[in-house]
Amino acid sequence: MRVSKRFKLGRTQPTLDFVDVDYNGDTGLFISPKALANLPSDWGDQCVSLVQSFFSTVLAHITAGHHGEAERLLKALREPNETHLGLSTGKSRGRALGDSSAHDVWNALSNSQAASSGLIRDLEDTVLLIPGIGVDVISDMTTNIIRGPLIDYTQRMAAQYGIELSPDVPSGPIWNPTTKDWFEEFVDLPMTPQGKLLLVPKAIVRRHLAYNLGEYYRFHVLTHLQDVELRANSQLVQITKKTKKRFVTKKDVEEKYGNSKKMVAEITVNNPSLLDDYKQKANSRPYLPLDHDLIAATEGTPKPDWDALLQSVLDIPTGNVDAKRYETAVESLFTALFYPDLTNPVPQSRIHDGRKIIDIDYTNMAKGGFFNWLSKHYPSGRIFVECKNYGGKVANPEMDQLARRFSPSRGQVGILVCRSFADKARFATGCRDTAKDGGGYIIALDDKDLKALVHERKTNGQFQAWTLLSQKFRALTD
Incomplete structure (x- = not known):
């Protein structure tokens, strides 16, 4: 259950x-x-x-x-x-x-x-x-x-x-x-x-810790002990027949010293650089969140049904009456779609002492792809999403509403989602003008764009380049 x-x-x-x-x-x-x-x-x-x-x-x-x-x-x-x-x-x-x-x-x-x-x-x-x-x-x-x-x-x-x-x-x-x-x-x-x-x-x-005892033991502690035995010219040293090269096998070292954690600790206390070197290398590797497939395999639950999530958005009637349903459906889709790049969705997030509300506020923790690139070049620790369940009417007031949520500390990148645009190219030009005036970066998406994003996710898996988002963002800065 x-x-x-x-x-x-x-x-x-x-x-x-x-x-x-x-x-x-x-x-x-x-x-x-x-x-x-x-x-x-x-x-x-x-x-x-x-x-x-x-x-x-x-x-x-x-x-x-x-x-x-x-x-x-x-x-x-x-x-x-x-x-x-x-x-x-x-x-x-x-x-x-x-x-x-x-x-x-x-x-x-x-x-x-x-x-x-x-x-x-x-x-x-x-x-x-x-x-x-x-x-x-x-x-x-x-x-x-x-x-x-x-x-x-x-x-x-x-x-x-x-x-x-x-x-x-x-x-x-x-x-x-x-x-x-x-x-x-x-x-x-x-x-x-x-x-x-x-x-x-x-x-x-x-499913595992960032540090692994077996890895540390084999590739750092044993390697160090091989060097110790070579320098001492001990009985463990062997010589190749053809090249006369001296060597010590890890198997022989393990038989002499053992493989207990107590032994590993004793060697490390006397050679602390071994631990520092291992941790530096381990910390340099991506320690990634589990993707949908791994979680599903561990829990025994279904993988995402991308078509159903998309359809739940598309099936909602356009208009203010269903605005809340639309926002909830978009949040469900985006939470699945952009995980693990974007996490911790906060619907109706309040800023400015509660005077202003962000429809959905995400934390950007991407380790690859478009959102990771964003985090390295623009203030985007948080990504803001505004949902407008109408089409054709979206214009400057909606754009300005999202732009007023931006700040250097909170983030300056947002996504405005609506059903359709009366003049999509003109709205995109307005977003570019806002960016050039220092008002932040707004990526505008409609129903057709959501279909394209779902197709990209189904095709490429996690840690997306997110080609569509990347193209739209670069259009803001050209």
Whole structure:
């Protein structure tokens, strides 16, 4: 039973910003600290700050010898069943943390030279250097630490999608970075037959962490030990018959040193540049959100029905009477169409102390294609969408309305969607004049353009060049 069905949302996973979990079990995805760091929003920054605050506090207590306090803080990291993410089979029951395992985490950190030496700086470093800490523990820890922002996100999604909230639900431990301690309160949350529910943005879940112990061990630690054995001219050194070249095999090195995480940590403490080099290379690789196909495969849900999403827009009668239906249908289409480039759709977003409203406000987190190019050349951290459910009448007032939503801090790129234009070329000229006058960049789309965009998405998959959008934008700047 999925959240969308339980609360009768009338939506499928591609049109939802959160993971549409089966609340009777667990979906095999994890909240990734590195994915949080890649999220260009105040909410993402808040989450990253909380993770850093908690982890640095625990390490500081351990370094100062305050082991009881460190273990007390870790014991609050309990089974986060309310997200329904992880490895459990059958009923959700948490993956890794509880009293005994929290003690194990404390014990591993307190006895780790890598931790006490300051070599470990980020939570995800522990998967490389601390015995007993893997993806499940890191995911559970992260979920607990960002519970406060997840509650806020869940409440916002509930308001946005019409999900019923129950009052006075115990929140569970919430990390306070000011007091550097946990607190609890009663909050409004959705409830299912399995208990309270926390919704999680699709953009922050992954199937694997950014750092991989096997990769670090094989291509950095073992390579370093090969060089050590060669320089020492040890018994592991062999010589090729033809070229007389000296070499040491990784197999021989592994047999001599082993492959335990404890050994990896010991080598790294004495050679910290190995970790720095690995993290630099790992961080330079795209750590991309899961696309629709991967999410569908993981959840066992259908892939996007692009034709149905498009038709739901085209079938709405033109006119102000159905303006709200049109805006909702466009948001559903765009949320699926532009994911994972554009995320976190906020309908009826208010600015200027609530005096002005943006129909749909998206966060631009594109790692490739047109929207990524935009982010590198123009203020476009947020993309604004205005929906006009009429044709022929769209002219300067509608253009000016969207332009007044722009600012250097919010963003200066928007999309105006309508059914048709009486004179499309003339409206495009007006958009270009607005851009040249410094009023921002407005991409105008009608029903025909939506059909072209859907065709492009069906043909090319994710991380689009978005040829049509690119052409329209370049016409604004020529």
